[in-house]
Amino acid sequence: MVGKLDPDDLAAFVLSRTGAPDDDVEMGPAYGEDAAAIRFGDRLLVASSDPLSLARERLGTLAVNVACNDVAACGADPRWLTNVVFLPDDDPETLDVLTDQIDAEARELGVSIVGGHSEYVPALDRPMVSMTALGAADAYVPTGGVDPGDRVLLTKGAGIEGTAILATDFREATGADATTLRRAEGFFEEISVVPEAAALRGTATAMHDPTEGGLLAGAVEMATASGVRIDVDRDAVPVREETAALCATMDVDPLRIFGSGALLAAVPEEAVDDALAALDDAGVAASEIGVARETDAPGVDLDGERVGSVRDDLYDLWE
Template identity: 80%
Template structure:
């Protein structure tokens, strides 16, 4: 089985084992929360770690953005990175490509690489990168902050990251025009949610970066963490033309494939128009996709189907 732990194993063996208590930890490990918040003088230190191994063509690119996105989605400005690189064999060419990607993307975000570790691990079948991003914030924006009456918006569209992965890792399997494949691969340039996070953090009650399991899984994590129901109509979720074509060709659901590049945010109902206007002024696509309602049974109502548990990413079946 590839992918995240199920909720029971996560609760029993991970979230219940957090070491010594520390009064400066404002947010530690919790379901749906992708970054920690630590009191840091009069500010807050935001820290997040993520491993990647499956997107072989742009592994270094994604590793930087996935980690930095989590810091940004919690209200922080990413500033520092550490990375751990495992290679399955003595392969300087792959190391050169990975570290080149990491360097370029970190530089594009104005983020410094401050340490890490690299080694050969023959037990692995493919390279793996584990990235830790650190940043600072004035206020922590949780995943678990959505309130009944809030509106939920999504930037860019569903499956941005997944589309770029399909156009590279599975290019030979996609019977699509070359121009469409080039546009889809270009979605790697849309993976960062740092800009929209900075725009929305003053208004949002909750923000979340949907990664594994896509927009649907991101919505489930936001809803369950907040103890609410989110009502969503599939037709309201923006899906780019290239995403729709690639997903149809590979038999996967745009709402259930890797979703980095989109930001989910809950904002008070009276501020949704202003929030969308702020994003529009910043040149960022966004749409209102759902409403938060009170419930004793948290989850996502998608066109009448209630989803309460985490969603396994559709792309995993393509790699297995």
Template identity: 75%
Template sequence: MIGKLDPEVLARVLSRTGARDDSVVMGPQYGEDAAAMRVGDRLLVASSDPLSLAEERLGTLAVHVACNDVAASGADPRWLTNVLFLPDDDPDTLDALTTQMDDEARELGVAIVGGHSEYTPALERPMASMTAMGLADEFVPTGGARPGDRVLLTKGAGIEGTAVLATDFRDELDFSADLLGRAEGFFDEISVVPEARVLRESATAMHDPTEGGLVNGMVEMASASGVRLDIDRSAVPVREETTELCAAMGVDPLRIFGSGALLATVPAAECDDALAALDAEGVPASEIGVVDESDDPGVAIDGELVREAIRDDLYDLWE
């Protein structure tokens, strides 16, 4: 089975946190993708993420997925450690992965400061696990959404998933080279660092929707915040390329890998200013819903309530 641990198993993992440390501002919690530790008068924010799918651009995604979680927590990504597991000693695979990682880290201004690499023949494909770290003045949690806040989404649903479909599954898609090329170009939009820097000034909560896409990201935010997100599906931006590829492969744009979009909640009085600030930075964004008080946390999408984490639609395509 591919995917995240079920809630009961995950709860056991999250309950085992080692020695108590009063400098920990945010430790392991459901829905929170980054930890925060007070160091002097600042916060050190850290997040780890593994990737083994999307093989053609594994190095690109590995850097951005880790850095996005740090940025979505209010920090500027600054350092990375890199752990690589390779199924064989193919030098082309190693060169492609490490070149991708180096290029993306340089583009972000992030230093790769260490890690580990080894051959693991039991694997069918390479695996990369990155830990990103950065400094923040204030931590922005996933679980900070408050009743009355407006829900914002940058760029659109299924950005990462669209690029993965255009590369890993190109042989199964009967589309023009132009459309597939545009969809593959979504890999260049995976970073949410720019919009996170804008929104952290006003956001009550931010989250980087990855596995399970926008729906799962919203479930995690709602659960962590103890609220209900009421979402208007028609307000969720979905690009033409995403619509076309998802329809061809029978997957939901809101339920496939969502890196490249930033989910945020902001006070109603600051919503227009936040959208204007994003527009000034050249980041498209939309208001897609509202946060409501609820004893039954979850995400209501056009009236249908989703309470539990979902499995990413793309996993069935790999199995």
């Protein structure tokens, strides 16, 4: 099976085994949380690690952004990266493309690559990158900070990353015209959520970067970590024309495919207008897509129907 660990296995075998306690750890491993936060003087050091292997054509681009997005979604400014690169064979051309993408994206974000490791692993059938991003913050913004009554905002749209992957890894299978594919591939240039996270971190009670499983998986993690029910209105979720077209031809749900490029944020009802104005000033489109409710059964209701565990729809296309 491809995908994240079952929450029960995660709790039993990972989150219960976190080594020696440390009073300087403000946020350690927890379900749904994007990053750790460690007190460092009068500030916080925020760190997040993410592996990627499936998006072949822009693996380096995505690896940098996914790690930096997690740090940004927790209220920090991404500043440093370490990366581990595993290659299935001695292939300098693949290494050249991959590291060129990593370098270019890090420069675009103003982030320094400070270390890592590279090696050949013949047991792999595709390259794998594991990236760790670090940055400094004045305050940690959790995934699990949503309060009942908060409004849930989504920036840009659902399935931004997944759309770009469909346009590249599955280009021929989509049967889409060249113009649609070119526009959809251009979504790779919008994967960063650093600008919108910076605009919202003073207002949001919680932020989360929806990646694997898309918007719905991200919302489930946010709701569960917060102990609330989030009611999501599908019609309120922005879905771009290119996303709708490619998802329709490949029979996948835009709300259930890789969602990097969008940011989920919960804000108090009275702060919605200010939050949307701040995003507009940052040049980022956003929509209110739902509301948090008090509940004894945390999770997500989509148009009144409970959403269970979410497996990314793209996995079936790779298998």
